[in-house]
Amino acid sequence: MIEYDKPLATIKSWAEDDRPREKLVAKGPSNLTDAELLAILIASGSRNESAVDLCKRILASVGNNLGELAKLSVNDLMKFKGIGDAKAITIVAALELGKRRRLAEATKREAITCSKDGYDILLPLFEDLKHEEFWVLLLNRANKVVRKERISTGGVAGTIVDNKIILKLAIETLASGMLLAHNHPSGNLKPSQADINLTRQIKQAAQLLEVNLVDHLIVTDHGYFSFADEGML
Numbered sequence: 414m415i416e417y418d419k420p421l422a423t424i425k426s427w428a429e430d431d432r433p434r435e436k437l438v439a440k441g442p443s444n445l446t447d448a449e450l451l452a453i454l455i456a457s458g459s460r461n462e463s464a465v466d467l468c469k470r471i472l473a474s475v476g477n478n479l480g481e482l483a484k485l486s487v488n489d490l491m492k493f494k495g496i497g498d499a500k501a502i503t504i505v506a507a508l509e510l511g512k513r514r515r516l517a518e519a520t521k522r523e524a525i526t527c528s529k530d531g532y533d534i535l536l537p538l539f540e541d542l543k544h545e546e547f548w549v550l551l552l553n554r555a556n557k558v559v560r561k562e563r564i565s566t567g568g569v570a571g572t573i574v575d576n577k578i579i580l581k582l583a584i585e586t587l588a589s590g591m592l593l594a595h596n597h598p599s600g601n602l603k604p605s606q607a608d609i610n611l612t613r614q615i616k617q618a619a620q621l622l623e624v625n626l627v628d629h630l631i632v633t634d635h636g637y638f639s640f641a642d643e644g645m646l
Contacts, residue, residue, distance in 0.1 A: 433453045433464075437453065448465050449465055454503050455496070455500040471496070480541070482504075482508065483508040483509075483541045486505070488501075513537070516537040525557075525558065525627065531594065531630055534558065535548065535594045538563075539634075542596055543569065544566065545566075545570070545572040545595060546563055546565065547594070549561075549564055549591055550591065550592040551583060551586045551590075552589060554590075559588065560586050560588075569598055571607075590624060591619065592629070593626065595631060596631070612640055628642075
């Protein structure tokens with residue numbers, strides 16, 4: 414007779430070298446799988462599933478893609494049996510820390526010398542979003558970022574931008590240049606006519622303040638469109 418409710422072996426019953434915590438200490442974090450690292454975060458599974466197996470199931474639901482995992486909300490994660498609010502919050506917080514680390518590393522660069530430099534700085538701000546946001550990077554004379562500011566948050570198809578807010582920030586920071594950016598959650602890199610018109614308006618207004626618009630980037634998880642590279646500034 415099959416005992417369907419019989420608990421599975423727990424991680425504590427595994428060989429010590431196979432337990433995620435002990436394995437991390439002995440061999441270093443790079444030797445653990447994504448599921449094992451997540452298992453350390455949630456600490457325990459459920460009655461019929463170890464923490465590692467539970468994490469394998471969660472990862473499988475997003476194609477074993479950590480980028481897609483980072484897009485799941487606390488409520489999304491709590492749909493998995495064995496994941497309560499505390500475990501879900503821990504996972505979301507850990508992924509957010511990873512994003513902030515990438516952002517901190519990107520902004521250490523000396524200056525923005527090309528569109529790719531701007532994209533590397535901005536991607537951690539945009540990569541997990543399901544809605545549009547508009548940001549500005551304010552630059553000094555050496556094109557080094559002195560301030561990053563979110564201008565607006567919108568829906569899946571657009572966001573409203575007030576030019577006066579951008580120009581006010583440029584004045585407050587005594588910026589010599591600025592880089593505009595917004596994301597397209599759809600993945601479409603083609604600028605809309607509204608994007609083109611906005612870029613032209615801000616460039617003209619910024620010139621009156623002797624602030625150089627160095628670029629406007631449309632950012633997606635898989636690439637970017639640069640107005641400067643395409644000769645559209």
